[in-house]
Amino acid sequence: MPLKILAYGANGAQMSAGTQALVDAGHAVRAFTRSPKGAERWQAAGVDAFTGDMADLDALRRASEGQDALFMHVPLITDPNDDRKAYGLNALRAARDAGITRVVWNTGGPIMDPSSTTDPGAVLWRTLQEDGFSFLGLVPITYMENLLGPWTMEGLRQGKLLYPTPALFEMQWGAAADFGRVADKALQGDLPNEVLRLGGPAALDGDDLARIMGEVLGRDLTYDVTTPAAFEAQLSIMAGARVAGMIAGMYGGVQANPDQFQPGFLTDPSEIEARFNLKLTSFADWVSDHRHHFTQKG
Numbered sequence: 001m002p003l004k005i006l007a008y009g010a011n012g013a014q015m016s017a018g019t020q021a022l023v024d025a026g027h028a029v030r031a032f033t034r035s036p037k038g039a040e041r042w043q044a045a046g047v048d049a050f051t052g053d054m055a056d057l058d059a060l061r062r063a064s065e066g067q068d069a070l071f072m073h074v075p076l077i078t079d080p081n082d083d084r085k086a087y088g089l090n091a092l093r094a095a096r097d098a099g100i101t102r103v104v105w106n107t108g109g110p111i112m113d114p115s116s117t118t119d120p121g122a123v124l125w126r127t128l129q130e131d132g133f134s135f136l137g138l139v140p141i142t143y144m145e146n147l148l149g150p151w152t153m154e155g156l157r158q159g160k161l162l163y164p165t166p167a168l169f170e171m172q173w174g175a176a177a178d179f180g181r182v183a184d185k186a187l188q189g190d191l192p193n194e195v196l197r198l199g200g201p202a203a204l205d206g207d208d209l210a211r212i213m214g215e216v217l218g219r220d221l222t223y224d225v226t227t228p229a230a231f232e233a234q235l236s237i238m239a240g241a242r243v244a245g246m247i248a249g250m251y252g253g254v255q256a257n258p259d260q261f262q263p264g265f266l267t268d269p270s271e272i273e274a275r276f277n278l279k280l281t282s283f284a285d286w287v288s289d290h291r292h293h294f295t296q297k298g
Contacts, residue, residue: 003187004028006063006100008054008091009073011038013145014176015106021180022071023047029071032063054087060094070095071183073106074120085120092127102191103128103135104183110139110264111195125195134191138179141172141199141265144286147209148293150234151226156294159219161210162226164251169206169258171265172199175281185276192275197267201280209283216287217294228252 005022009015010031023029023045031042031049039049052059054074064070074088095103105128111121128135147163155162165171182198204212206223214221232248239247254261269280287294 001188002026002028003068004030004066005069005071005187006030006032006067007071008032010042011035012073014108014140014143015073017145017176018106018180018183019071021177022184025184027184030063030067054090055083057090057094060090061097064094064098064100067098067100069102069104069187070100071104071180074108085123088120088124089127092124092131092133096131101132101134102187103133104186105135105137106179107137107139107195129193135193136186136191137195138182138198139195141174141197141267143176144173144200144283145176148290149238151231155224159221160224161206161213161221162224163206164226164228164231164248165206165254166225166258167206167223169254169262170203172203172267172269173283174198174200175286178280181278182272182276185278196272198272199267199269201269201282203266204283212284213287216284217291228255
């Protein structure tokens with residue numbers, strides 16, 4: 001049954017594909033973004049768009065009017081002026097005031113201590129429980145969309161797939177669209193009131209990624225490890241110095257202590273696939289869907 005779904009963060013790299021997946025599934029999506037250009041993009045595609053700031057509770061109340069559910073994301077790492085905890089709590093307060101009780105929430109990253117009063121993810125998790133929402137939390141492992149960055153295009157010109165993780169370090173790479181696909185299935189039934197980890201259908205190391213991408217693109221590719229500093233320099237152009245520094249620092253930790261970090265990048269996909277009756281997107285299918293990006297010149 002089609003639902004009216006308010007999607008927060010709809011213009012972001014981690015949520016736009018998932019929001020589009022909800023549109024493709026036939027839902028009436030209202031894309032919330034603070035970017036006027038982002039709103040114009042959604043409107044041009046025939047999607048209702050709402051421009052506002054998550055710090056503005058009144059704006060969130062207006063956006064929530066008439067909606068059946070939330071598809072929500074508050075980024076794990078943001079600009080220092082952003083108050084992630086306040087943004088998430090505002091979204092839930094506005095939803096409650098509008099009579100919305102169903103929420104699918106992309107946590108943006110792991111919740112290390114559910115009892116924390118300072119970790120925004122932990123606070124939002126408890127608020128969802130205490131305020132009586134029916135919800136599903138999805139913890140991303142890592143996104144295939146990370147390979148759409150300039151580091152990948154630079155490497156492809158040299159016949160390499162570049163990324164700042166060791167060649168044998170496995171990760172459960174997931175497609176951002178799968179967050180929307182899971183949300184579609186979850187919102188059609190009983191939400192489990194749980195937080196689940198969502199990655200891809202297979203654990204792949206760097207050599208696996210290069211082999212699969214090469215097979216799909218019809219090229220011979222090898223995997224090569226880029227330095228955290230080089231990765232940070234390119235990411236900072238896109239995401240700003242603070243965000244780039246924190247992400248690059250995490251990858252520096254992975255390079256220095258891969259065994260310590262390895263468990264955090266793996267998960268069993270069968271629970272998600274069985275519970276919501278879907279197949280998660282394979283890396284080969286994702287590369288095929290983004291073939292034009294990887295084969296463009298320049």
